[in-house]
Amino acid sequence: MRVELALCFRTDAELKELYRHLFDKYIKFVPEWTTHNKKVSRWNEKKHYALLNTCDEDEMLSFGSDDGMFFFGVIQRGHPYRYIKIVQNSDCFLPTTPDISNVVDRDGFIAGYLYNEEYEFVQTTVYDSNYQDRVFSPEILASIKNTPSDMVFGNIKKFNTKFNPGRSVSMDYLSLQIGWKMWFGDAFFQLVPKEKIMSFPHAVHLEALSDKLLYTQLYDRIEEPYTPDAVFKQWKWREWLDYDRLEEKYA
Amino acid sequence: MSDSVSGNFARGAIMEAKAAATIFKGYEWLAEITPFFKAVDFYDKINLIAVSYKTVNGLAENTKFANLYNNLKDLMLIKQVGKTAKYGDDRIVKGVQMYLQVTPGYKNAAFDAFVIEARKELGEANVIISSKHPE
Secondary structure, eight states: OEEEEEEEEOTTOOOHHHHHHHHHHHOOSOOOEEEETTEEEEOOHHHHHHHHHHSOTTSOEEEEETTEEEEEEEEOSSSOEEEEEEEEETTTOOOOHHHHHHHHOSTTEEEEEEEEHHHHHHHHOSBGGGGTTSOOOHHHHHTTTTSOEEEETTTEEEEOGGGOTTOOEEOSSSEEOOOSEEEEETTGGGTSOHHHHHTOSOOSEEEEEETTEEEEEOSSOTTOTTSHHHHHHHHHHHHHHTHHHHHHHHO | OOHHHHHHHHHHHHHHHHHHHTTTTTSEEHHHHOTTOOSOOEEETTTTEEEEEEEEOTTSOOOOOHHHHHHHHHHHHHHHHTEEEETTEEEEOSEEEEEEEEOTTOOOHHHHHHHHHHHHHHOGGGEEEEOSOOO
């Protein structure tokens, strides 16, 4: 299973030290390439590791290999946001709740999500041709078997992902997602009041870590986001926070 | 222009012509109207969608992707402005899409990073990747 951590911050957040911390603590794969400011080059440890200290915070930087990816940059939307993404296999990447709570407890934090990347990818991807070279478990593929679809561009299946509770949407201010575990900062409370989130009745765990930070574990197991109970909680979470309204207004 | 660059260019042009007759049948093929449209290749007159068709050759030493990043930047500008125009021949644009034609079995982690950015900036429904080549 591939695990993903996605973090969204305001563009005025100071994150340079955080990039270095995340890389040092969590990246277990050896990068094969670097993308820096829209230019791709083969990984050079001395040169590219230094970029974590020297690159401008508005620049996009990513390190990757077939075993994982570390990505950060500003996503250009009407209201842009800083986006950090780490993807690795679960045998080397499953950060603890206290670790991530510490990471996100800083000014400018909007939202963070920890989840099964394979499930999120299948639930989010609109065109089946976009993942035809990837292999997924039967349970994950079954999670979209009833999703309505049309054939487009001759032979590509286009899913109506509105019917997928685990989908992600990039919009103004943040990437709006559903995770196994989620954190929300005070910048998010301008979109959904903190009190509304705290009154959600179906989470495994929901806690205010401070006045500015909420944490929730939505369902039991990251390995099984497709069980009826997990899917029920994802739908309820969407309804409770009115994700449809947010998408309509900001996506 | 080097041989490899001209080779890639010619290959892309042939693929685009095939795509015009198959994948994008019913779309306007802008290259037929003028060679000077910037960034986009096909136009959906009904939904006012401008589509950029890009071939990614996995057999070539194509690890830079500068053309893709530049194209993404152009599409974002077109989306903001709401039209694409060259030499007075305007098309009103309500949406932009990027169609990436890759070779079968293509796997490149740097390409994946580009796709992450494109999906986040253009929107999930506006990035199409296919290894099924136009017949």
